[in-house]
Amino acid sequence: MKDLKKVLKPSRMPDHSGYFGEFGGRFVSETLMEALYELETAFKKAWSDRVFRKEYQDVLTEFVGRPSPLTFAEGLTNHAGGARIYLKREDLNHTGAHKINNAVGQALLAKRMGKKRLIAETGAGQHGVATATVAAKYGFDCEIFMGSEDARRQSLNVFRMNLLGAKVKEVDGGTKTLKDAISEALRDWAQSVLTTHYVLGTAFGPHPFPLMVRSFQSIIGREARQQIMKKEGRLPDALVACVGGGSNSLGLFHHFIGDASVQMFGIEAGGRSLSEGDHAARFQGGRVGVLQGSKTFVLQNPDGQILRTHSVSAGLDYSAVGPELAYYFETGRVHFDAVGDDEALQAFDTLSRLEGIIPALESSHAIAYGIRLAREMGRGKILIINLSGRGDKDVLEVARLRGEIS
Numbered sequence: 001m002k003d004l005k006k007v008l009k010p011s012r013m014p015d016h017s018g019y020f021g022e023f024g025g026r027f028v029s030e031t032l033m034e035a036l037y038e039l040e041t042a043f044k045k046a047w048s049d050r051v052f053r054k055e056y057q058d059v060l061t062e063f064v065g066r067p068s069p070l071t072f073a074e075g076l077t078n079h080a081g082g083a084r085i086y087l088k089r090e091d092l093n094h095t096g097a098h099k100i101n102n103a104v105g106q107a108l109l110a111k112r113m114g115k116k117r118l119i120a121e122t123g124a125g126q127h128g129v130a131t132a133t134v135a136a137k138y139g140f141d142c143e144i145f146m147g148s149e150d151a152r153r154q155s156l157n158v159f160r161m162n163l164l165g166a167k168v169k170e171v172d173g174g175t176k177t178l179k180d181a182i183s184e185a186l187r188d189w190a191q192s193v194l195t196t197h198y199v200l201g202t203a204f205g206p207h208p209f210p211l212m213v214r215s216f217q218s219i220i221g222r223e224a225r226q227q228i229m230k231k232e233g234r235l236p237d238a239l240v241a242c243v244g245g246g247s248n249s250l251g252l253f254h255h256f257i258g259d260a261s262v263q264m265f266g267i268e269a270g271g272r273s274l275s276e277g278d279h280a281a282r283f284q285g286g287r288v289g290v291l292q293g294s295k296t297f298v299l300q301n302p303d304g305q306i307l308r309t310h311s312v313s314a315g316l317d318y319s320a321v322g323p324e325l326a327y328y329f330e331t332g333r334v335h336f337d338a339v340g341d342d343e344a345l346q347a348f349d350t351l352s353r354l355e356g357i358i359p360a361l362e363s364s365h366a367i368a369y370g371i372r373l374a375r376e377m378g379r380g381k382i383l384i385i386n387l388s389g390r391g392d393k394d395v396l397e398v399a400r401l402r403g404e405i406s
């Protein structure tokens with residue numbers, strides 16, 4: 001990797017058409033193109049406006065509970081027997097994960113744009129709950145698209161969204177999961193754009209979504225950087241985060257991208273195995289293609305048919321990945337690896353018992369890899385793992401997997 005500062009100056013990316021190197025762009029119909037231009041203009045104006053930034057920060061403080069702590073994980077550090085491990089505690093945010101950082105930002109933006117209605121896609125339901133939450137707070141009508149299979153598996157989150165006043169629209173097409181929910185949300189948006197803002201939940205989709213979501217999530221790394229400087233007096237040696245679409249990882253990485261001494265690790269879902277259909281590791285088995293408005297790494301067969309995916313964690317179970325991460329993969333700035341279901345479930349247990357923190361199954365992938373990495377790095381090094389969410393939503397599923405309930 002040559003001249004990191006020049007190649008990877010994140011403030012210069014994406015370019016004006018929404019490209020990170022060859023990845024990203026805006027592959028959508030004419031109707032949506034207009035909506036995306038309007039959104040891009042509104043976002044860029046708001047993001048450079050001190051009044052907007054202050055309002056956003058105030059809501060993060062007063063409503064979300066930020067800054068989230070950077071906790072030294074003594075038990076986990078001793079267990080791994082190597083680098084000092086810190087956890088960035090996104091699990092302590094209101095609604096239980098990092099998704100709320102982005103939902104708050106987009107809701108404030110939609111308010112500015114005069115929109116009356118929010119729509120969103122959701123897989124496990126975390127982003128749906130976050131969007132329903134901000135819709136309730138700011139008085140938007142709200143409709144959440146969710147695959148009918150996901151709605152069945154995550155009935156508790158469906159109930160939560162209903163409590164918050166949102167309507168959950170079950171999508172019966174395709175595999176009845178996240179990909180189909182995104183398609184349906186894009187279809188709705190194309191017809192309702194005058195009144196409606198589409199709150200996309202991860203750093204994916206057509207420009208400006210990857211830029212906007214990464215920007216709203218970059219508070220994670222901004223805080224982590226200040227916190228580690230205060231606690232250790234220097235930058236960390238490595239960062240680890242799990243990768244679904246890429247929002248919690250990019251949120252942590254963004255303010256460290258230019259620091260060559262900080263290694264970064266993105267962890268995908270290795271599922272049951274790395275055979276076709278058994279995992280969601282796009283950088284292991286994927287090829288460059290276009291899906292849902294963005295050019296990126298996609299799990300597809302040679303005919304371009306999108307492959308089925310599997311992961312024990314719904315939040316990582318998706319066939320494409322955000323374009324900015326595809327660029328960091330190609331340039332080697334971020335290392336990618338996969339952690340399988342079993343190792344993630346083991347880390348779920350380990351963190352619960354050693355730290356008194358029950359992590360989300362998504363985050364458990366990062367914990368598992370963090371344990372391996374800390375051991376390899378050895379003593380004297382510093383590692384930050386992003387704990388993207390809490391495990392409350394997953395405890396029933398884990399009990400089911402262990403056969404403790406049916």
Ligand SMILES: *Cc1c(COP(=O)(O)O)cnc(C)c1O
Binds near residue numbers: 097201248315360388
């Ligand atoms: C949604 C989710 C993820 C994966 O999404 P990213 O956009 O890649 O961050 C990870 N962890 C939790 C807790 C989630 O809810």
